[in-house]
Amino acid sequence: MERTHHCGALNASHQNKTVVLNGWVNKWRDHGGLIFIDIRDRYGITQVVFSPELNNDLYEASKKLRTEFVVSVKGDVRRRPDEALNLEMPTGEIEVVASELEVLNAAKTTPFEIMDEIDVHEELRLKYRYLDLRRQKLKTNLIIRSRVYQSVRQYLTDQQFLEIETPVLMKSTPEGARDFLVPSRNYPGRFYALPQSPQTYKQILMVAGFDRYFQIVKCFRDEDLRRDRQPEFTQIDIEMSFINEQDVKKIAGGLIAHLFSEVLNVDIYLPIPQLSFKQAIETYGTDKPDLRFDLPIQTITDCFAETSFQVFQSVLENKGSIACLKLSGASRISRKQIDKYVDEAKKWGAKGLAHFKYQNSQFNGGISKFLNNSEKTMLREKLHLEDDDLILIVADRYDITYHVLGEIRLLLGLEYNMVHKEQFKFVWIVDFPLLEYDEEEGRHVARHHPFTSPLTEDMHLLDNHPQQVRARAYDLVLNGSEIAGGSIRIHTREQQQKMFTSLNIDKNEANSKFGFLMESLEYGAPPHGGIAFGLDRLVMIMTHSETIRDVIAFPKTTSALSLMDEAPSPISQRQLDELKLKIDLKNEEEQIPK
């Protein structure tokens, strides 16, 4: 009995045809002497009827079917009686009257039901991932993900990009996150590392002259995993030669527009708007602003130049900032709610959260008693105050002020349903600082990576004011998540060497880690740059999923466990011996202070 149709294919036009369907028993029910089953496959669901009058043996056999049994059914397609039509289902006009049945495989009772709204601990879902993946939502996520791959490659190959694979077994050059390591058997004591990104290789491909490269590629980071990170993740990796920032942004924007149009039938208008890092921080309190709602932060430091309010005075003396959020509909917001925001602000590191209301043209409550008339006038004009506005103010160190208001902004956005959840709001963030100071390491580290080129006009600041140097870097943010980041790279050895010096990486270390890249820059390296998209997160947002685990076929837990196959697992002594390795757990205990 060879399958003739998928379970989503049949409709009234197939009436009276004899068909064979293969699939899983999705539902089984006994309806007044007839057995009805729904057969499910990847493509849909079809109703099958077993009638004792047509074939009693078959009818009896159908009684023994259970959900998730794998069956092959032969039968004739017939139109359902009018009262049984289900026009919400693609196959809801018809049913198949069974004439033959083969059970291809039985199934035990599943540990949870195969349906979308299940209330099951994620651990159980991950252990029985093959059952979890039968649910419509997860299945759809992976189908969309598959279309994303094809759409991305289609666009990039149309733009003359070449897909080139880079090695997975590469050299360990930890700079930033920790490498996953692979011991070498041929060279005991030596290790390969899994790529955190194909960064050096894609630059080498530009030196080789490939002009436009891309790859959808697995990358690896042995991090202390945060809620929504995975030890292995997928990147759309792009690099181009003889280009500047605008060229990369044009390709990336075009890619996004193509992808959203092809896969989701959603129009993304180009060019994608752009904010400088400074603008983003001062307007949204973050370099990953969620633009699905407005509610900008407004800086009001100037309004308080001559304040008599001591808290603000001391902030200004310490060159701090005063900024606020303006929320309309103040009267709906209780004192208790405002207290909650104050607690939130403190949780995020502010010393407090000031407020006042503007009602009936009056400044009410909170700090309004500290405001003089001139300040009130300035605020009224600057903030375009309207009746029933609530103003929430943070006055603190520059970074704290904006960061805390950014978090409060997100909270308000959710609480007052300001977020248009169905929207996709993209924004470029540019003019990042090149370096940031790492307190733990006691040195500057590259904010993106050490191959990022400084802005030409800031180059003179590198020696003496390194923190003021901006990078030729750009991040693409979607709905408050960074979905891509990239930069124009350094393409001369001299400048790369200078960069390493700024990062306090001495010549020997730089040479032993990146000597091959630096040497390549001396043999005719073109100007080049690129970008990399986090594919898991992109698909997560595209599918409105809640975690990246829901868009990955076989994800790991936040502690990097695979609950289905139980990796990582112990290995044999023979495997260890071949690698000349010993496990040294004692060391761990020694490090615990007694």
Next chain:
Amino acid sequence: MERTHHCGALNASHQNKTVVLNGWVNKWRDHGGLIFIDIRDRYGITQVVFSPELNNDLYEASKKLRTEFVVSVKGDVRRRPDEALNLEMPTGEIEVVASELEVLNAAKTTPFEIMDEIDVHEELRLKYRYLDLRRQKLKTNLIIRSRVYQSVRQYLTDQQFLEIETPVLMKSTPEGARDFLVPSRNYPGRFYALPQSPQTYKQILMVAGFDRYFQIVKCFRDEDLRRDRQPEFTQIDIEMSFINEQDVKKIAGGLIAHLFSEVLNVDIYLPIPQLSFKQAIETYGTDKPDLRFDLPIQTITDCFAETSFQVFQSVLENKGSIACLKLSGASRISRKQIDKYVDEAKKWGAKGLAHFKYQNSQFNGGISKFLNNSEKTMLREKLHLEDDDLILIVADRYDITYHVLGEIRLLLGLEYNMVHKEQFKFVWIVDFPLLEYDEEEGRHVARHHPFTSPLTEDMHLLDNHPQQVRARAYDLVLNGSEIAGGSIRIHTREQQQKMFTSLNIDKNEANSKFGFLMESLEYGAPPHGGIAFGLDRLVMIMTHSETIRDVIAFPKTTSALSLMDEAPSPISQRQLDELKLKIDLKNEEEQIPK
């Protein structure tokens, strides 16, 4: 100066246009007061002229250019003088008269010239891979490889296959080759393994109901590397549900035909012919026959049933086989050459290589003196002997006879230019033995892998005659290389358990390694099967390359070294400590007998 055209784009239609080209100086020459350079990029080569009369400063600057400098040149396109036309080059009608020049990057003298015919040790080429990749041949290989990826995905997605990524960090289940291992930091003493293939995951995806899966995926084997293997290699991985062998072969054949047509403009006629394992061995001496030339092995055991030739007598007593190759043009083949073939035969394990010639209707030389008239008649008929034929005979154990004749066949094919090197000759090999005996391990091992289903009609032999059981497996062979292999899988727990028992893998071991897969077979596993193509080898054959290293951007040496970045490399003590590992080289010395 923004690039307006690629270096392969300009022709007479662009006359008088002002253009900007970016690229590498491919050639530099001083021709009677004019400097000519060829600029090269990925897309082609364009000639640029610098004339002192037009711009003397520019002319002087152009004198300082060297090969592999990266430049940006602005200039006007003009038709070359008639005597300078080069119609073999796409841009050979024109040249660009330079009006501006910018050196984007200088280049040191390269350690070898950037040209196709170079005589340089491969180690140097691998160390300076970015220079090696500038050569036309390697560049073209990677461009074709990129087109192969797209063409494969196009075909498979058109056939409703979903692309799904499987984990790289998985569980170590060595069965066959050695795993590459990745120590876990979160769980000291435990390890992940890199996939030798996504076999278990793709089967799990079938259990999950995805029906048709594919992936172009990196796989890893820590083998003692043979000449043309890589520790990481790329596989086109395919799995389907509710299918049989014919369905998989139809998809695989369709894929190949699409690929060769799209990428190489070569027609592959379908269906691809098929040989049983036994036929392949007895006709070509191998399960990877090269069908680009004929020269079949012919079995002549029967002709010698009553031989008086003692060597043959003793072979027949031991149930051995007698078989031969027939080569026309015997007179051109000297005694010395035949002696060489005898040596070759011995090298491959035969005790000797008998021969005779058939000239002027007479049996001449070699063993002809041992042949009686009835034998001569039988041979004349069976082998359709014609004037000037040479017959080369091996009489030995079955496996040796055919293996040695298979090797001699390949040798003769090359020596007498019988191989049509430009052809692509595909053949399916089927009806493989399910198991083979592993002398070292003292047990049967799966010839493909332990998830391969036995032929239904051979199932009853599994307990008592396991070596006679044939597998539902199929290999696709191209020009003498296995380029794909697959099978119909076992889809019930009971049968999988039985298979492990046949392989002498006890229940505990089977459960600890493959428990998750076996459990999944109890929750509604559909009948399924698949195939995997070795992409590196396929592209190697498609591009007529000599090694797979020439179709991989960054290959490793046969000892798994990356000469460019020097992986594997030592890691820091901190990295080792974090993994709770100690390197124990002492152990190695202990194992060397003193």
